[in-house]
Amino acid sequence: MTAAGMAATFDVMAADVVLASALGTAFKALAAALGGLAILWLGVMILRVLAQPxxxxxxxGELRKVRITYRCSLCGTEVRMTIAPMEDPEPPRHCGDEMSVMAPIEE
Structure with missing residues (x-):
């Protein structure tokens, strides 16, 4: 191979490296823009959910969902109330006394 042929080969290789570098930069910019749009879209969706009243x-008079557990202090009977006409209903009576509210257990 002559010196002129080798120089031409190196020029082509250098052009390929420059082109690959430019395409790599363009790809990175495109990926960054798409990632930014995805993050922006996710943020807008979260704000829409939070903004709903x-x-x-x-x-x-209509029944509401509640989750309250009561315990009788005399015999230990436990009762879970799941629906009630108000959010804070009066405790039921058992063994002649009002039952006490138990602390909710994380499930």
């Missing part, structure tokens, strides 16, 4: 409470 809480639903109206049910009308008076």
């Amino acid at each position: 809480q639903p109206e409470p049910p009308p008076p």
